[in-house]
Amino acid sequence: MKPWKSILAAAVLALASSTAAMAARTDLVVGVVLEPPHLDPTAGAAAAIDEIVYANVFEGLTRITETGEVAPDLAESWEISEDGKVYTFKLHTGVKFHDGTDFTAEDVKFSLDRARAEDSTNAQKGLFAAIDSVEVVDPATVKVSLKYPEGLFLYNMGVGDAVIVAPESADTNKEKPIGTGPFKFDSWAKGSSVKLSKVEGYWGDPVALDKVEFRIIPDAAAAVPALLSGDVQAFPNAPVGDALPQIEADPRLKVVIGTTEGETLLSMNNKKPPFDKLEVRQAIASAIDRSAVIAGNGTGLGTPIGSHMSPANPAYIDLTGTYPFDVAKAKEYLKAAGLENGFSATLKLPPPPYAREGGQVIASQLRDIGINLEIVPVEWADWLSQVFKEKDFDLTIISHTEANDIDIYSRPGYYFQYENPEFNKVIEELKITNDPAKRNELLGSAQKMLAHDVPAVYLFELPKVGVWDAKLEGMWENAPTQATDLTKVKWVD
Amino acid sequence: MAAYLVKRLLVGLVTLLAASIVVFSVLEIVPGDPAQLMLGMNATPEAVAALREQLGLDLPLIWRYLSWLGGFFVLDFGRSYTYSVPVSELIAERIVVSLPLAIISLILSTAIAIPVGLFAAARRGKAADAVSMGLSQFGVAVPNFWFALILIYVFAVWLRMVPAGGFPGWSAGLWPALKALILPAIALALPQAAILARVTRQALLEVLGEDYIRTARAKGMPWRYVLWRHALRNAMIPVLTILGLQFAFLLAGTIIIENVFYLPGLGRLIFQAITQRDLIVVEGVVMLLVVAVIVVNLLVDLSYALVDPRLRSRR
Numbered sequence: 001m002k003p004w005k006s007i008l009a010a011a012v013l014a015l016a017s018s019t020a021a022m023a024a025r026t027d028l029v030v031g032v033v034l035e036p037p038h039l040d041p042t043a044g045a046a047a048a049i050d051e052i053v054y055a056n057v058f059e060g061l062t063r064i065t066e067t068g069e070v071a072p073d074l075a076e077s078w079e080i081s082e083d084g085k086v087y088t089f090k091l092h093t094g095v096k097f098h099d100g101t102d103f104t105a106e107d108v109k110f111s112l113d114r115a116r117a118e119d120s121t122n123a124q125k126g127l128f129a130a131i132d133s134v135e136v137v138d139p140a141t142v143k144v145s146l147k148y149p150e151g152l153f154l155y156n157m158g159v160g161d162a163v164i165v166a167p168e169s170a171d172t173n174k175e176k177p178i179g180t181g182p183f184k185f186d187s188w189a190k191g192s193s194v195k196l197s198k199v200e201g202y203w204g205d206p207v208a209l210d211k212v213e214f215r216i217i218p219d220a221a222a223a224v225p226a227l228l229s230g231d232v233q234a235f236p237n238a239p240v241g242d243a244l245p246q247i248e249a250d251p252r253l254k255v256v257i258g259t260t261e262g263e264t265l266l267s268m269n270n271k272k273p274p275f276d277k278l279e280v281r282q283a284i285a286s287a288i289d290r291s292a293v294i295a296g297n298g299t300g301l302g303t304p305i306g307s308h309m310s311p312a313n314p315a316y317i318d319l320t321g322t323y324p325f326d327v328a329k330a331k332e333y334l335k336a337a338g339l340e341n342g343f344s345a346t347l348k349l350p351p352p353p354y355a356r357e358g359g360q361v362i363a364s365q366l367r368d369i370g371i372n373l374e375i376v377p378v379e380w381a382d383w384l385s386q387v388f389k390e391k392d393f394d395l396t397i398i399s400h401t402e403a404n405d406i407d408i409y410s411r412p413g414y415y416f417q418y419e420n421p422e423f424n425k426v427i428e429e430l431k432i433t434n435d436p437a438k439r440n441e442l443l444g445s446a447q448k449m450l451a452h453d454v455p456a457v458y459l460f461e462l463p464k465v466g467v468w469d470a471k472l473e474g475m476w477e478n479a480p481t482q483a484t485d486l487t488k489v490k491w492v493d
Numbered sequence: 494m495a496a497y498l499v500k501r502l503l504v505g506l507v508t509l510l511a512a513s514i515v516v517f518s519v520l521e522i523v524p525g526d527p528a529q530l531m532l533g534m535n536a537t538p539e540a541v542a543a544l545r546e547q548l549g550l551d552l553p554l555i556w557r558y559l560s561w562l563g564g565f566f567v568l569d570f571g572r573s574y575t576y577s578v579p580v581s582e583l584i585a586e587r588i589v590v591s592l593p594l595a596i597i598s599l600i601l602s603t604a605i606a607i608p609v610g611l612f613a614a615a616r617r618g619k620a621a622d623a624v625s626m627g628l629s630q631f632g633v634a635v636p637n638f639w640f641a642l643i644l645i646y647v648f649a650v651w652l653r654m655v656p657a658g659g660f661p662g663w664s665a666g667l668w669p670a671l672k673a674l675i676l677p678a679i680a681l682a683l684p685q686a687a688i689l690a691r692v693t694r695q696a697l698l699e700v701l702g703e704d705y706i707r708t709a710r711a712k713g714m715p716w717r718y719v720l721w722r723h724a725l726r727n728a729m730i731p732v733l734t735i736l737g738l739q740f741a742f743l744l745a746g747t748i749i750i751e752n753v754f755y756l757p758g759l760g761r762l763i764f765q766a767i768t769q770r771d772l773i774v775v776e777g778v779v780m781l782l783v784v785a786v787i788v789v790n791l792l793v794d795l796s797y798a799l800v801d802p803r804l805r806s807r808r
Contacts, residue, residue: 037575045533121544123532191757219752225657228650381525381770
């Protein structure tokens with residue numbers, strides 16, 4: 001045999017064996033931008049926690065599916081009393097926590113009581129506000145009594161902040177999370193990666209992956225080569241920005257643009273003159289061309305919105321035409337407000353590109369109607385304390401990424417400083433309504449009120465840019481929650 | 494020598510104390526509430542207050558300063574607000590990345606810079622001098638993150654010889670760990686080497702103009718011997734000074750490189766801690782860097798005495 005022939009033969013062999021190895025592939029490296037501060041979803045707001053542990057390590061009574069609907073999880077079924085105030089959950093039996101202890105109704109009671117306790121540091125304590133008492137009927141049945149018929153109760157029980165934890169491990173979940181999910185926690189190299197592995201004898205449908213590593217890659221400049229070199233095989237929220245075409249051109253990778261629950265707003269300080277005048281807010285809304293803001297937001301992707309609701313939500317109504325882009329009309333509104341000569345204001349921008357880059361576009365658009373904006377970049381921690389807490393701002397751009405959060409406009413002291421008793425009435429009614437059709441109707445009128453009153457200019461729904469290996473199946477296209485649900489993910493040829 | 498050492502150590506301690514006051518008070522002025530940041534936009538005020546109490550943020554300022562300072566003596570730097578593990582543990586995990594990285598780049602930059610500087614000085618005014626100094630000018634001007642990206646695209650994405658970033662940990666074996674550090678070390682070493690080469694050349698040229706060099710040459714000593722034995726040794730003082738400064742810089746200034754290569758080192762830790770208002774971690778790392786700078790300066794001072802016997806007797 002000539003030397004080149006033997007080299008060729010070796011190469012063919014190597015290729016054949018490597019494809020054989022790939023067919024059996026059961027490991028996955030997932031890229032995430034932010035490192036979680038800790039791994040207990042019931043003790044922190046960071047989306048980075050849910051991104052790793054929700055549905056993978058921890059499970060709740062219910063779960064949120066890819067379409068944003070509520071499905072049974074640890075509770076296999078439930079009954080709701082006539083008045084909507086008592087929920088009786090029937091639990092799955094034979095479920096074990098990763099440390100070997102049994103999951104029973106006692107754990108449910110413990111978790112819910114812990115979350116709503118006086119000294120609780122649950123970031124979404126409000127989710128549990130409706131609960132009056134939790135009662136263990138038998139090891140597989142738990143009865144939750146509510147103070148009022150909370151309309152979103154089943155949904156609330158499916159979010160990351162409401163996952164079920166065990167009393168034995170609750171205090172150490174931050175460092176060593178112990179849940180009931182199909183993956184168990186292996187190790188966490190701080191600043192680098194979190195590793196999970198498959199649970200043998202998992203109570204539900206077994207997962208296809210054996211080993212999962214969440215690798216923390218905070219820098220956009222690092223994320224692109226990590227994907228291109230194959231070091232990372234999936235990036236559910238890829239911070240690729242304008243490198244997107246480069247990734248799309250690579251046949252080994254798949255780019256999937258999905259929706260999120262992130263309404264991106266130009267929020268206004270509704271109590272601070274001149275933004276307390278409806279005409280001024282209407283003028284600003286009419287002066288903004290959403291398509292230009294979207295084009296300038298880093299990726300150029302996003303769906304325009306006209307109120308505080310995701311287009312993926314069944315209750316969504318299209319209100320983008322409430323104040324169409326019209327400079328002449330905007331000037332008329334300003335004149336009606338007695339400010340035909342314009343005014344100056346500040347625009348505080350947190351770090352994400354949608355804010356920093358979108359802010360430039362908005363500032364130039366508002367200049368056309370005589371409003372001069374001074375752009376003030378702020379860090380995330382500053383944004384929270386200056387804008388969110390102390391309400392020391394005129395305008396800001398921010399994405400509200402929680403699902404079902406239209407009630408924020410009715411919260412007293414919330415940073416918009418928007419007060420509308422009519423709106424609050426709708427939200428009050430919504431809270432105690434669980435009939436879906438009636439809920440959608442109420443949500444519709446809430447959306448219309450916000451679209452008309454413009455406490456914030458509704459810009460666009462934040463897109464989810466997912467990039468993963470073309471041979472990977474089962475990754476979520478949309479992000480109804482902040483989780484990276486890997487329970488259905490598998491490699492195919 | 495001993496008296497000199499004691500004096501230097503005392504000065505070091507006073508510097509540390511002063512630094513601790515500055516670091517602590519500056520970080521207290523920085524706006525942003527760690528508890529609010531951790532719980533986010535939907536947290537109730539009660540939950541934020543409960544967390545503040547848990548973290549000890551509700552205690553008086555002076556009390557917090559004193560207990561933080563007192564902790565130093567037992568190597569207790571407090572607990573991280575965000576990670577809720579001891580700060581010393583976090584630092585220990587990170588320093589095993591940053592310290593080897595700094596040492597490798599220092600070795601690399603010295604190994605490149607000294608011969609280049611020597612070579613350029615020996616051929617002063619010739620084409621070789623112009624070329625090597627031109628290259629070093631380029632090295633000084635190139636931003637290291639840009640150079641790092643070029644290295645990543647060539648060696649990780651295109652040739653796939655090394656990973657594009659990340660660190661597998663020393664437990665993964667010596668070679669995989671070193672492989673992850675090669676590109677960042679080169680990216681860090683290049684600009685350092687460029688500066689060092691220029692300093693070496695300049696210092697050598699000054700020495701070469703001295704009378705004793707002419708004397709050595711006049712008595713027929715070989716050129717090579719003159720260069721190595723007389724010139725280089727006498728030119729070492731400015732080179733060592735720059736080396737000392739560079740080491741401190743390497744340890745602290747890797748923030749950008751550690752981000753580009755997503756290495757879990759001290760630079761990343763401090764960057765992340767600042768954005769998350771994990772003030773106690775920032776304070777701990779900054780104090781560690783202050784200690785490192787003081788120690789390195791002390792070592793540099795001592796090494797002057799090694800290369801220059803006159804300094805030894807004077808002290």
